[in-house]
Amino acid sequence: MMSRIALAAAIAAIGGTAAAQTPQTPTRTDSGYVTGSAGQMATGAFGQCVRTGYWNPGLAADPCDPTARASMAPVPVARTEPVPVAQAAPAPLVVAPRPVIEKVTLSSDVLFEFGKADLRPAGKQKLDELAGRLSDANVEEILAVGHADRIASEQYNQQLSEARAQAVKTYLVDKGLQSQLVKTEGKGESQPVAECGKMGPEKASNKKLVSCLQPDRRVEIEVFGTRQASGTGTTSGAGASGGGTGSTPSGAGTSAR
Numbered sequence: 285m286m287s288r289i290a291l292a293a294a295i296a297a298i299g300g301t302a303a304a305q306t307p308q309t310p311t312r313t314d315s316g317y318v319t320g321s322a323g324q325m326a327t328g329a330f331g332q333c334v335r336t337g338y339w340n341p342g343l344a345a346d347p348c349d350p351t352a353r354a355s356m357a358p359v360p361v362a363r364t365e366p367v368p369v370a371q372a373a374p375a376p377l378v379v380a381p382r383p384v385i386e387k388v389t390l391s392s393d394v395l396f397e398f399g400k401a402d403l404r405p406a407g408k409q410k411l412d413e414l415a416g417r418l419s420d421a422n423v424e425e426i427l428a429v430g431h432a433d434r435i436a437s438e439q440y441n442q443q444l445s446e447a448r449a450q451a452v453k454t455y456l457v458d459k460g461l462q463s464q465l466v467k468t469e470g471k472g473e474s475q476p477v478a479e480c481g482k483m484g485p486e487k488a489s490n491k492k493l494v495s496c497l498q499p500d501r502r503v504e505i506e507v508f509g510t511r512q513a514s515g516t517g518t519t520s521g522a523g524a525s526g527g528g529t530g531s532t533p534s535g536a537g538t539s540a541r
Contacts, residue, residue, distance in 0.1 A: 316343030385421055386507035388414060392430075392448060395503060401447035403455055411452065414505065415459040421511035426461065428452040429469045429504045431476075433497035435486055438472060446470030452503055476500045 316339040318326040325348060326334045333348030344350070388410075395407030403411075430445035430452075449468035457463045480496040488494060 316340070317345070317348055382424070382508045383510060384506055385509050385511050386414065386417060386505070388505050390503050390505070391498070392501040392503055393498065395452070396448055399444070401444065401451045403451055408455065411455050412459065415456060415461065418507060421507070422509045423461065423465055423507060424509040426456065426466045427469070427506045428466065429471060431471050431500060431502050431504070432473050433478070433500035434473045434476065435488055435494065435497065442470055442472035445472050448503055452505065473500070
């Protein structure tokens with residue numbers, strides 16, 4: 285009996301030694317690669333990993349096959365530039381013209397003596413007529429603009445046109461119009477209306493030239509505001525052109541500048 289037990293033990297020992305000396309057989313796993321019994325990757329003659337028959341890119345693993353790695357480089361963020369918004373062009377400012385209820389042009393020959401800014405009786409009469417027509421009007425402003433012809437110096441004619449416009453204002457204020465409503469300007473010889481050309485010496489003694497330049501010697505008066513239309517009770521901004529005083533009266537003298 286003892287001999288049998290000894291024999292079995294000897295055979296077991298010999299089998300264990302043989303098993304230890306027998307090389308491990310590679311096994312197949314579901315990792316996609318052939319591995320040994322210890323789990324290590326089996327390699328071929330050139331050190332490459334041995335893939336199983338059902339390997340696919342989804343089973344790729346390091347170090348056998350490189351796997352995609354997320355890039356650590358920052359992803360550039362596209363800059364969004366603000367889109368310029370087209371601005372609508374501002375609407376043009378439309379200024380409504382002021383209503384003119386009177387506009388007259390008076391010859392300075394009627395208003396003043398030659399080379400002076402003192403009103404003549406005929407000039408006062410014309411201004412009285414104008415003031416009378418404004419008695420039922422809502423006057424917003426009166427503008428008196430003096431003009432002169434080209435005879436004499438520019439400085440002299442400028443001062444003379446200003447003085448004559450001021451004389452018209454003074455008279456109208458004396459007739460009851462408010463001083464702040466009456467504005468004056470002097471244009472001197474800068475706005476001629478006569479076409480006389482070269483007609484000899486530029487002197488007051490040149491009667492032909494003085495007569496031709498008569499339309500340049502004038503005072504223009506504009507009255508802005510509204511007035512009650514007769515019998516209708518409505519207001520109107522369109523006025524008469526002076527009731528016949530807008531043109532130079534016939535028979536006016538021609539010696540004034």
